[in-house]
Amino acid sequence: MAGAHNVTELVITGLFQGAEVQRACFVLFLPVYLATLLGNGLIVLTVSVSQSLHSTPPSFFLGYLSLVEICYSSTVVPKFIADLLAKVKTISFQGCLVQIFFFHFFGVAEILLLVAMAYDRYVAICKPLHYMSMMSRQLCRLLVAGSWLGGFLHSLIQILITIPLPFCGPNVIDHYFCDLQPLFKLACTDTSVEGITVLANSGLISVLSLMILLCSYVLILLSLRNHSAEGRRKALSTCATHITVVVLFFGPAIFLYMRPSSTFTADKLVAVFYTVITPMLNPIIYTLRNVEVKIAMGKLWSAKKSRMG
DSSP: OOOOBOOOEEEEOOSOOOHHHHHHHHHHHHHHHHHHHHHHHHHHHHHHHOHHHHTSHHHHHHHHHHHHHHHHHHTTHHHHHHHTTOSSOEEEHHHHHHHHHHHHHHHHHHHHHHHHHHHHHHHHHHOGGGHHHHSOHHHHHHHHHHHHHHHHHHHHHHHHHHTTSOBOSOOEESSSSOOHHHHHTTSSSOOHHHHHHHHHHHHHHHHHHHHHHHHHHHHHHHHGGGSOHHHHHHHHHHHHHHHHHHHHHHHHHHHHHSSOOOOOHHHHHHHHIIIIIHHHHHHHHHHHHOHHHHHHHHHHHHHHHHHHO
């Protein structure tokens, strides 16, 4: 039986209460979000127009990772920034469910893409002679499609668990965006079973993905013993980029989702890191350490200047 959704509008408490602090956050986070759009958008554009990049698996995955970063950040950040200037922060109940769905959809899609990228690095370093045959164009497309499908199924489960719950008041959600645990606290019933189910759903994906990532890097490190010094340096440089992105994504997520929820401001600040800051950092990390992407961006910029001239 469908839940009694007498609550049609939710009030969001936000990150901070003081008006001056909120205005300062607006000045800080708006450029960060614009940099996220610009940086990730530039990578998507570069990979799309550069035939040399689009045909290689690492850049193919990187292009889709940047696209996911744009979508993931855009589910939360635009409204969060707009709310920083609003006296009363509200969202419709349906809008809240939509935000939760797409936030988890793109979040899990990113996790699975990172796993696919780790597999790509494993094949490239541990089985270099079979790399082109193993990492075929068809397999790369299947891995990307699988990441989208995995994110969709994960979010569908979360929403199907949430919709039947009765929400008859109160309507104040203690966060700066809609997420499952803060929303569950508003339900007019015991949500301990639903909370455990959601935690198991999110936790299982996170833990399994992290274990696969760790195992792939252990195997890579073990195989490097048979490489030359120059080969080890190149392989470690490539892996260091990916490991940095993985740590930036999984660290805050594990802190929030793998332990009991609380109302501490620290939780919100950690959430700000992975919803606002990390999507901006990823394109910087990848472009600084990826020579091929930097060269392609340089060619794209030179072509644009020549057309303008």
